[in-house]
């Protein structure tokens with residue numbers, strides 16, 4: 001396309017990128033005022049700051065018309081969101097962005113390249129299939145209403161409450177849990193980003209003093225969740241014996257964390273290939289409000305397996 005330049009996104013682009021992102025999704029979902037998409041939540045700034053190397057922009061004649069991000073979770077690279085200015089849809093801009101973004105992902109050498117998209121949209125699936133992503137199982141984005149009439153939420157171990165040496169040990173323990181889920185998976189950046197920006201907290205699940213699970217919980221204006229709910233962006237428990245019990249404890253801890261904030265809704269998604277995690281969430285009262293589909297470039301199930309107790313939806 002004439003005049004189109006794809007380049008790295010910079011700090012200066014953030015306000016325009018956020019506007020493009022909201023209007024693109026708000027339009028796709030049919031909102032009366034597309035700018036209201038995601039309320040006071042935000043993804044653009046956080047994703048840029050967490051991995052500037054994976055943040056891309058497209059300009060036409062010096063005006064921003066698209067932005068896209070890649071999350072770096074160690075051996076796992078998650079593509080998205082990619083959004084194009086609605087006035088420029090259908091002109092091949094997404095394809096130009098895909099060239100740059102998948103080039104970055106290939107060079108970075110992620111073992112798993114994945115994304116979340118909308119299975120009902122032939123346009124989306126076709127776009128990603130052209131870059132060798134393949135449809136896997138449905139990812140259920142679920143939510144549970146939290147009863148705030150109870151009394152005390154009880155003690156909750158939080159990353160923010162730890163002294164610095166404990167934080168170092170806790171990050172190592174969380175990485176160990178991730179390793180039990182998928183080799184090289186590493187959520188350190190997400191945990192530190194929540195801490196640095198005050199985007200909520202990372203909830204810890206302990207068994208006899210040992211960390212057996214953790215949940216990166218976004219909450220508040222400017223976080224990926226917004227202030228009306230808590231979003232469990234990523235959570236996992238140690239795989240193996242007792243994983244099912246640890247996962248029930250983790251769900252309960254996330255709900256108590258939500259109640260302690262006086263918020264009555266917790267959002268958590270999981271891929272339905274993680275059959276035991278999905279069934280446990282259904283039994284605990286979580287209900288799907290949006291289905292997406294996971295697409296993997298590597299084409300196999302990776303950690304979307306029955307015994308992997310993981311929450312993440314990759315949106």
Ligand SMILES: CC(C)(COP(=O)(O)OP(=O)(O)OC[C@H]1O[C@@H](n2cnc3c(N)ncnc32)[C@H](O)[C@@H]1OP(=O)(O)O)[C@@H](O)C(=O)NCCC(=O)NCCS
Pocket residue numbers: 024025028080081082083084085088089090091092093094095096116117118122123124126127130
């Ligand atoms: C999805 C989105 C990024 C696509 O951007 P775009 O610049 O319009 O896409 P392109 O013009 O590069 O087209 C990409 C593919 O979709 C096809 N396409 C475009 N409009 C289409 C339509 N109405 N129906 C079917 N296919 C369509 C194009 O033909 C192209 O496929 P092809 O090259 O095989 O022909 C853009 O519509 C958007 O921002 N949507 C809202 C946010 C969103 O859903 N982002 C993705 C989240 S997973």
